[in-house]
Amino acid sequence: MSQGELPAGDLIEGRGMSGAAISRHLKVLRQAGLIKQRAQGPQRLYSIQPDGLRAIADWTISKREFWETSLDRLETAILEDEEL
Amino acid sequence: MSQGELPAGDLIEGRGMSGAAISRHLKVLRQAGLIKQRAQGPQRLYSIQPDGLRAIADWTISKREFWETSLDRLETAILEDEEL
DNA sequence: TACTTATTTAACGATGGTGTTAAATATTGT
DNA sequence: ACAATATTTAACACCATCGTTAAATAAGTA
Numbered sequence: 569m570s571q572g573e574l575p576a577g578d579l580i581e582g583r584g585m586s587g588a589a590i591s592r593h594l595k596v597l598r599q600a601g602l603i604k605q606r607a608q609g610p611q612r613l614y615s616i617q618p619d620g621l622r623a624i625a626d627w628t629i630s631k632r633e634f635w636e637t638s639l640d641r642l643e644t645a646i647l648e649d650e651e652l
Numbered sequence: 653m654s655q656g657e658l659p660a661g662d663l664i665e666g667r668g669m670s671g672a673a674i675s676r677h678l679k680v681l682r683q684a685g686l687i688k689q690r691a692q693g694p695q696r697l698y699s700i701q702p703d704g705l706r707a708i709a710d711w712t713i714s715k716r717e718f719w720e721t722s723l724d725r726l727e728t729a730i731l732e733d734e735e736l
Numbered sequence: 737t738a739c740t741t742a743t744t745t746a747a748c749g750a751t752g753g754t755g756t757t758a759a760a761t762a763t764t765g766t
Numbered sequence: 767a768c769a770a771t772a773t774t775t776a777a778c779a780c781c782a783t784c785g786t787t788a789a790a791t792a793a794g795t796a
Contacts, residue, residue: 576773589755591774610763610772618733625730632723639716646709649702660743673785675744694742694793 573606573613657690657697 569579576594580587594614597603601620606613653663664674678698681687685704690697 580773585754586756587773588757588775592754595774607762610761610770612773622730622733625726629723629727629730635719639713642709643713646706646713649706661741664743670786671743672745672787676784679744691792694740694791696743 569603569614569616573615575608575611575613577611579614653687653698653700657699659692659695659697661695663698 576587576591579594580590583590594603594605598605601617601623603620604615604617606615660671660675660678663678664671667674678687678689682689685701685707687704688699688701690699
């Protein structure tokens with residue numbers, strides 16, 4: 569789907585799961601603001617909603633510093649632990 | 653518990669949860685090798701099992717490089733995205 | 737030995753996640 | 767208006783997690 573719009577049918581194929589299940593997954597993603605839906609005849613074309621993914625990316629990066637310092641502390645603790 | 657041994661009773665208090673529930677949590681932690689149990693009369697004294705926690709710490713650190721490079725890529729992608 | 741205390745185990749129930757099948761809905765072509 | 771196609775929704779079931787209460791177990795004490 570990263571390459572553009574895809575009808576639900578294409579997203580269902582080869583996934584070893586019923587269309588109903590996929591459909592509900594898509595609904596959740598849509599409600600979460602991660603994908604968009606557009607009707608074309610009886611088909612629903614799905615595509616990415618850049619804003620939503622961007623928000624996740626930004627959030628992820630915003631936590632980076634927290635994790636860096638946490639891992640630093642963990643490494644320090646391990647080293648101190650080895651000094652016995 | 654990081655300060656030493658504690659009887660189950662102490663671990664139950666103030667947790668707003670039944671003793672039975674805490675007891676099962678302790679059992680899971682013990683089976684996971686994260687805590688030790690020792691009997692003293694009718695009490696069970698719990699303490700940390702350093703090896704288990706250490707294994708988790710080591711594993712965590714072992715993933716650090718993976719995440720660093722992943723986040724680097726994410727940051728790069730965000731920057732490229734902003735050049736529009 | 738029987739009682740009390742500390743803790744665990746058993747049996748049960750609520751909740752959330754996620755899959756399935758069958759019915760409902762919308763759109764297009766006859 | 768009717769049938770076929772694409773997709774969604776409804777109803778149901780399964781399983782794991784996690785809490786509860788009540789019964790079981792073990793140790794110390796009268």
